[in-house]
Amino acid sequence: MMQEIAWQLSLVLMTLVALGFGFVAINSGVRVEDYTPLQKRAYRIRSKLFWTLVAVLGPAMIYTLLDLPYGTSRAGHKAGPAQVVEATGHQWRWELSRDRVVRDQPVEFRVTSADINHGFGIYDADMHLVAQTQAMPGYTNTLRHTFTADGTYRILCMEYCGIAHHNMMSEIKVGSL
Amino acid sequence: MANYTYEHTPDRGATAGVLAYLGTACAVLLLMMLVGLLMRLEQAQIIDLGANWFYELMTLHGAGMVGIAGIAGAAVMWHFLRQYVELSPAIFMANLALFLVGVAMIIGSIVFGHFHAAWTFLYPMPSKAMGMWSQEAAALFMGGLLVIGVGFLLMHLDIARAIIARYGNFARALGWPQLFVHDDGKAPPPTVVASTMVTIVNIVGLVVGASILTMMLVNLYLPEFTIDPMLAKGMIYFFGHVFINATIYMAVIAVYEILPRYTQRPWKANRVFLASWSASTLMVMFIFPHHLLMDFAFPQWMLIMGHIIGYLNTVPILVVTGYGALMIVFRSGIRWDMASRLLFLSLFGWAAGAMPAFIDGTITVNYVMHNTLWVPGHFHTYLLLGMVAMVFGFIYYLGKPAQHVRESWLDRAAFWGFTSGALGFTLSFLYAGKESVARRYAVHLPEWLPYDRAGSLFAALVVASSLIFVLRFFSRLGAAGRDYARAPLAQGAAA
Incomplete structure (x- = not known):
């Protein structure tokens, strides 16, 4: 790790x-x-x-520059088409286009914000951060990640966004659809 | 190679202006430390302030600490630089006056206006308050920062004027003739080189900071004037990074000036020293994209540049300044008192803090550690155990009643309390960062509380020790302003 x-x-x-x-x-x-x-x-x-x-x-x-999380480099070589999740940050909630994805198949999170800066952090079941990107108004950051274990992952806000920043959490389930 | 020998420079007392800076810095520093302790106690669920108060205190702590680090660093730099160039005391005091006005505005915006968009005030958050603060409160906060920035800009312009008047231009003040042509051993002293570097980077940084603050103030009242959020973020982090780093480069002048007096050994600006400071001038300005590594839409070449400079930046800290201190202290017969101890500790703090910092600047690490408590973990190491220890060393040096006075057990206990407290405090942050604890959360998950409780305990030790340092300084203000020998002759040194 x-x-x-x-x-x-x-x-x-x-x-x-x-x-x-x-x-x-x-x-x-x-x-x-x-x-x-x-x-x-x-x-x-x-x-x-x-x-x-x-x-x-x-x-x-x-x-350490060989495995950057940008562009298509990360998870791009994994088998199967990417599962696309549109993720939009709002003060103070996440709007996800889907909350279930399949294991061992790349997931493409298209992350943006409807208001101010947020941070899109994916935590595993043990509450360890496995991937993140910023959510910024006017920009879409594409985060590619392949989940290798089933379970319920939590989305936490990783950029301070006001009074309920610490409550801005959501969930995404990884397993069979 | 030029030959360098130690030349004794008499110890001088501080001017009333420098003492006013240091008095302000010490008082606000203590207050902000208490605010920081309250935040840790809240996260540890030992006290219950509520999220609103937590985020207001967080905004106050961030803005207050950055500002006061600037004031303390400026005091150190101004005190020693005036040995070499003719500075304007009036402009120096104008900076302090503007700082106090800015502080009053910021406190007003937070305490009365409940502004809590953090000291980073990321666009467009100040104008999207969700009813939590008014437009006036946001304007007061950003206006306060702008006033403080203008004060610092004035001070740096005066320093630039004085350096150019004495050395002709910045290139000579950075020792470029000795670096690139011939090292005749007559490069400007380290204080001048460091002050030149800080002046260059801070003038650029402050202008960028003032620009984005002005743009955001316009946006606040004319919402149709919009700003690209990425541009705003880049400008804010450029300014923030340069300004807070410059505080260390100002404070380290105390080490360059005081440790040679204690060891009777030279710390001269040789070619390696000059090369490292010229490199640092560029690196401090171009490293800022390492704050934006998780903004995937940012130009990728700039993100990779931030990653690379993060690694390069550790070299001057370790190999030049840190190692330089080790060189002049090794078998020097130095007499350890509070000033020499704290200054030596400060270089350890700076060098040690640079380790988790450059690791965090590695893109693949940042991917899972950005905006976790790892970040306050590393910056508190080089700021608290580094920069603040430099300032504490400086005030002990200024207030030392005589060359061979032995400090009381209370001061020595405070030194060890500060050292162990700061180490425990920063390691609790770093460990929590390893465990993915998110940064800037008013409420922590139950599994995160043990790190918060340990951190609170160590933070309390730091505050208690710092209180002793500060009270000792205030009790010695009279001595701090007089000219007399403070640095003791090293054991076995030829008189």
Whole structure:
């Protein structure tokens, strides 16, 4: 799950930063008066750090661009014609053209808004966010997603839209029609 | 390569203007922290304010914190920059006066007009109130932001004038002759380089912000004048991103100026430093599409640009500023007091917060984490544990009664309370974001409450610790304005 990866990666990287600061804090007490040799060594380490970052972050940056949720790239290769759901956000409800879709077959959500900005977030039965896009007046964002498990999914608003923002929920059932 | 040696610069007290800025910043910061605590307590269902109050407080907290971060950052920058260029105290004070007028307008719009469209005021929400606030309340809020923006623009124009008067142009003030031609070791000091960068980006950002506010004010009274919502969103996030990031780039000047005084080691503008600040000038302005990654209709090349710059942007933070602090502190014999501790902590906070931030800027991650509590998780890390810690370090430095005064146990306890509280508070947000808890919800689902309750506890610790920092500063205002040596000589350093 993407969220789990993001969390663990963040913890690892934040811990590495903390270790760096902790190491220096512990080794700050005894002074080396001649700063120049220390500086030269530190610059050499910095070069290595820089190239390590380039070597790690560069491929990660490119690799994560390979599966973008835009256009036809996501779920486009799945079998079968797309099931189209027209989704319109209103203050404070969702209007869906259908509330049942079939599993393992692409769903194309055409998301827009009738009034102000909303966010169309799809949550699975365990209340984990599986996909989202913004709902904006005057624009239609096309979100393609293929559900791989049956169940009742919830639609939550992901962009603050006023007093009942937190109540702007709907449901979509995934299973046999 | 040019040779850099430490040159001692005497510590100076703050002017009455800087103290007025810092006094205002500390008072409003505490108030806004309390508002933030109330929001977490409401989400945790420990108190019951109701959704209306929650969203009003949320709007106040967002606008108040962004504004006060700007004021605190400006105080740090102005205090140190005046060592190098001739600034206008009158314009500096005019900015504070306009800020206070703007704050009064914003508070009026929220408390009396019940405006609650969030500090992001996304078009066309202010004019589509569904009966929750009046046209006047919306105008008062956006007018207040506009007044504050005009004040900051004036201040930055004065800084631009002063920098150009001293260095000739922005290119020289950014050290481009040393960066691109020959590094003779005479590049402008880090404070000037940072101030130039902030001035460039904030002038552009504030003009864009003022433009969209003006357009929306016109729309409020002439609905037939419509605005493209995507354009409005792009302009708002451009302005918002630039302004809030600039607060960190202003506050970090305290680190560049104070840590060398504590370590008696130089923090000079060498080529790597100059390259990173020039790159940051561009990156801060062009990264803003990472706020729009879930707007699929936005030009895709700009979204990919936001993704890429998100990764690139972490490099200067980690490799130049964060690493630079580690370099001058390592085996320096630095004496740890409240100022040096907080400034060192602040760079950890900035660097650590950049990690979940760039991860969030990855499009495929943003797809399942945008507008969850992951977002306040990362920005509170680099703002609270980073930017705010820089400001607290600065006020402890200003108010330090003498070079070798040992702080009381209460201050040290507050430091550890602030550090652990801020870490716990931000990690509770990040964990909740991992669990998909949606952002800006007045009412949370039962399964989300444990994270809210933990977050409330840590937030209370942050507020209590900050109260001690602020009270200590107010008790030392007299000393903060006088010129005398504050930074202690490092242990074992040649006098």
